Amino acid sequence: MFRKQKFFLVLTCLLVSCLMMASCGKPAGEAGEEGGKPKEFLIGVIPAQGSNQMKLGADKLAERLAEKLGYGVRAEIYPDYNGVVEAMGAGKVQMSYLGPLTYVEAHERYDVEAIVTQLIEGKPYYYSYLIAPADTPYASLDDVVAHAKDIRFAFGDISSTSGSLIPGIALKDAGVFKSQQEHDFKSVTYTGDHTATALAIQNGMQDVGAIDSAYFNNLAKQGKIDGEKFKIVWQSEELFQYPWAVVGSMSEEDIATIRETMLSITDEDILSAFGGASGFTEAGNDDYASIRQAAIADGRIKPRE
Template sequence: MFRKRQSFSVLTCLLISGLLATACGNADKRESGTANNQAGNAAQGQEEILIGVIPAQGGNEMKPGADKLADVLAAKLGRKVTAEVYPDYNGVVEAMGAGKVQMAYLGPLTYVEAHERYGVNAIVTQLIEGKPFYYSYLIAPSDSPYASLEDVVANAGDVRFAFGDINSTSGSLIPGIALKKAGVFKSQQEHQFASVTYTGDHTATALAIQNRQQDVGAIDSAYYNNLVKQGKVDGKKIKKIWQSEELFQYPWAVVNTFSDEDIASIREAMKGIDDPDILGAFGGASGFAEASDEDYAAIRQAAIEDGRLKPKP
């Protein structure tokens, strides 16, 4: 009886070993085939491109236009292109650094940070009324007693102040520098205002001012004007009380593995876009134009001044 049981056990082990060897062999073949397919796709330039988009106007507002842009670029490049609007500005920068995003729509500040950290390069920017510039505005309810930056500073203790995203150029960096120079603001925890809030995007800031949830807000001029044009905020209920100097518009940036040919194709495709859904998603743009890293020298200097970037030795 013992010998029969022993024989049965041996046969069972042999059978299991054979099945495992076959399964492993098939898995190796599948993995090898997948790797070969991926290598072949890469060699043919067929790898997918994921575009990361900062939520400058709010994710829901930008997603349809971003998807249409992805379709335009997919047709031009002959490969799959998808777009994702991230929940915050810094998330797009980190996604580029992690290799999850190959092309991104960034604010000027997030661009210079991404360039310094991960070597990404600006290739395209948006135009507003034919020009690649915009401003930081301070806005307030139309009947507000505050009519200037000086009024805001003089009455800081009574002012509920709203920035946009903490990494926004026009919604945080530029107005923040002005308020620091005036001596009423250092950080969200250290300031002379009644309160300091970061709303997360320009639409939220405009609505907070319109609905009197905040007294003064920092906002992108192009996005604000587009919100008024689209009727999403009531321009009669809001007034501009301060304007910065010209800021170079938001860049589209790519990781440094993009070929010159692909960059030229992207530029060509984007300069030909006239779809109102795409243009409207990006601050009511009138079109797109070429850009380069040198265009953001002033923003880089402002980020260094604010302690967000270290000066190069």
Template sequence: MFRKRQSFLVLTCLLISCLLVAACGNQKNTDTGEAANQAGQNNEKRDEMLIGVIPAQGSNQMELGADKLASLLAEKLGYNVRAEIYPDYNGVVEAMGAGKVQMSYLGPLTYVEAHERYDVRAIVTQLIGGKPFYYSYLIAPADSSYNTLDDVVKQAGNIRFAFGDISSTSGSLIPGIALKKAGVFKTQQEHQFKSVTYTGDHTSTALAIQNKMQDVGAIDSAYYNNLVKQGKIDGSKIKTIWQSEELFQYPWAVVNSISESDIQIIRETMLAITDADILNAFGGASGFIEANNEDYASIRQAAIADGRIKPRQ
């Protein structure tokens, strides 16, 4: 009787051991399968990338260059790439945050805002005359009596002032700071000017000054000079009355879901671009160069000083 019980206990222990081994094996296979599936998802080929472009020069002027850039990147990346010119600067930032746009052409201020909100990453910027810098200009009709920033401040009550897009670095942030320091501007509703208008882009600002619809306007130097070069603006009818310090050029930024290998392909492709349609669409660029977040430290500080973003704790 004792031997039967002993044999029964041994068989029971063996059975339990087998069941435990089988369960562990199944769990291991499941874990391995899930890991493999996850790895497959992480390495899955992207089907499409959308490039969001701010309307710095007006959408019509930028469309051809943006579309040609998208086609070139699609050829190199091996999947569909589209470009879309957004109606305003902030729209591109929000589209990146919503996952609709994976790569974007941003102004320095909009890049800083996008980086703070959504941790996007600058990878490339444009060169103008071989240098990655530009300026904010204040421009006026050539026969205007306003010749300096001091003239604008002293005669603010007679001046119809034009900014570009409210989120533009050269068309709003930098000249706005200068005018705030001079005590003649706080907001579109609170100022000492005859009127304050936001035109939406640099081309519209230049045309408004040329046609004397506005008296003084804030504009990107590179876009302004390119408009004159292309004959879209008559440079003899406009004068520059103020220039800011150097500003680092507009960045091309990507979201975190873009792989390092794709970023490298994008960089190598853009650094090799010589197509005039692409270069002219982005301020008359002479080429492209690598960029990173640190290049926009001064713009970040200006945005903090102007209350556009809050400093990180």
């Protein structure tokens, strides 16, 4: 009798242990799923406009998507661009708001796919600007190059398309910039986001800065900077707008729901949080081919064999 009781006790313990391991041992992205649907997925957002300014719009978007998807959706503003890419690769984030460059990097490394982008004044394009104080003597890229030794230059995040990659290539082509350590400027700083760059110029902490045109115009429109205190000294060619991208494990049904929901959004709190968008439109990987080529040319990514 004692042996039977002991055997039953051991068997019960083993069964309990197996059940506990099964409930805790699911990989990222699968834990908490019921009936094929996750209880929650996370939207990662780059700090393009400063995390505090984007939180309201991101949270409201998450609420809207949760209503349509039928399960929890949460948004998190990450402290830097690369952090969002790594979170997607680790399975912590299922959908992200990325810059074009960070999207290209994430697509190359983790096969994420763009599904939606924002419209600015009805168009899915923006520019990289070089901005300076309105009373500065600099009026063109040539002026910036000619007076580089007197200029404190500000990029945004090092992984930003308009705040780093595109203006950096222009300055490299002009022969005045190679890296933060090797350049002809008085100094080179990376501010971290577009709002910080604009404020650094307005407050006299930097002399010329690289910035996203849509975020710059939206900051002025919202009164967060004084547009009269700036001048645009250079403008890039058209750049396709920031993508919203999803991981490969997301179902086609959920992707269709997300796309349909975002295309119908008119909430100003959501739209203004993302560069003062006028709406959303569909996007795909091919829309970022020119950014991919620029990233290859700049040594940011390697071409596929």
